[in-house]
Amino acid sequence: MQRIRLTERPDWRMKAESYGFPFHTIGGEVYWDESIAWRFSLREIEEDLEAPTGELEQLCLAFVAEAIKHPAILTRLGIPEMYWSFVRESWQRGDRNLYGRFDLAYDGKTPAKLLEYNADTPTSLFEASVFQWSWLEDQMAAGGLPAGSDQFNSLHERLVKALRNIRRGQHFLLHLASVADSQEDKATVAYLADCARQAGLETKELPIEQIGIDSGGQFTDGDDVLIRVLFKLYPWEWLFKEAFGRHLPAARTQFIEPPWKALLSTKGLMPMLWEMAPNHKNLLASYFADDPRCASLGDRVEKPLHSREGANIRVIRAGAETQSTPGDYGGPAIVQALAPTAEFPGGHAIIGSWVVASEPAGIGIREDAGLITRDTARFVPHFIEGE
């Protein structure tokens, strides 16, 4: 694993825009940064990232199967009691999931460690799946990287296939909802809609605010069309507490991600996994903040159960806070041992390791100045050196 400097494609900004990826630069700061690339060996990818990702996903699925039986766990994870059956039934019915992203600390020397699992509403998908892929093809064609290089990234192919399989190959209309005023979320949804059309589905994108309810308690779109299958780039914990939340259990809508993902898309998962598989080589010691065992952790990180984009996080080293981020997220928190991440002069990199339909599907790398990866992080492409 090595960080190298590379010549940028002269036309990458134009390409990004023609591909529908306008947020390559955010607030004047570069977000997609191809002046840098991370090089991996095939062994590092397959043994240190791909296999552990598959293993972590299996661990998570085993956790869901267990958690739905225990009110104490559901309570600890903050799932309101009125949704317990809703979550449980979605698991028992076998509602299919589409995708998720494990954020891993990996330095190329020690086993990758799970920082958190974005199981419900992961973004940075398009840049990982499409733009990173075309970057490699362009670099190989131009001689910037040796022909025969590769990339751990079968996201596009797997997304198309997984979407086709969501209803076991049946044709259906897929609604995709995201927050009206978030351009980045809209772009993620537009890309998934594109994948769905390639899978032969009909699609309809809509702002989540536009969703309506009919007299029978069924969800409708802005044209009064019933929503049968809904991809929602909107967290379960928010849906649960909003006005229409009470209609969720009785609606006959199939959700992507399914309700059982609510058990995984919380940092409360970290102490739960640690308890299930203590000392697993890819897990960090983690406890809920009110657990006295937190004292045993040494250098550590505190995170609220549901913070996003690195908000409200505190890093504590040698007993003193060394870094913290502001934010609006409060509530219960967890404490996690501090993990060694890939370092470079001036920053740290973390690996977003994707699963599609619970299979490892590729990685994307984000770099940020401090130890906490925030929405200011830069996305940096990677490649696998030829054999």
Place this chain on the structure above:
Amino acid sequence: MKRSEYVAIGAIGLLAVATVWPLIQTAPPENDPALNKGDGFQSLAFASLAECKDAQIVTEAICDTEYAKASMASVEDAPKFEALKDCETEYGANQCRPATWNGASVYIPAMAGVLIARSLAGAAAASQPLYPPRVGPQSCPPGVSAIDRPECQSRSAGGGGSSRSSYYSTGSGRTISRTAGAVAISLGLPPRTAVSRSSVSRTGSSSSSPGTPSRSSSSTTTSHSTSTTVSRGGFGSTSRSYSSSGS
């Protein structure tokens, strides 16, 4: 290979088919009729199944299996065009055929041969379909040297059954040349326009007419049940307190 074999997006259609042929990429660009040495593989181009068998370089069983595999792969692998004339502009008259891809009717270059790589150490073999050389204007811009781009000289050579010097292209647009009498290959540079020329921007999204490339917008809602909405706006309020709902 650890990456997608192709990536397509609606904004511009098929981006590219991955350069899936590591054997080609590492083989030396020379017309050595004996072998392409150096990586333990021998790459062989054949214009037809019969030619593969006649050459007796690989067993007839390998010819059968690999030719069949390449044929099956060719719809997925080939550049796709919405109109026959666009395909013919790129590959020449009578070199294209209709196909169905993900429910959409498209035109693709007809398979003109097969490239088989066999491991010199064992029985392992791999294959990929070959297409006629690209003759389209994009392939031979004015002023490009024919040494760099052999297809510029070969407008009439075709990929057909001739055993004389002939040129082929791969699904990703790479040029393969095969010299007189020999089955060894040499490699042209990939086209300068690495992003595919394909004009298929959408793939079958209409249930009523699978097999017709859809040109309309994505919201074909004719056949979907509607209801009467009694209330709206019950979702989305939390997001107003935060910058993003993604993570």
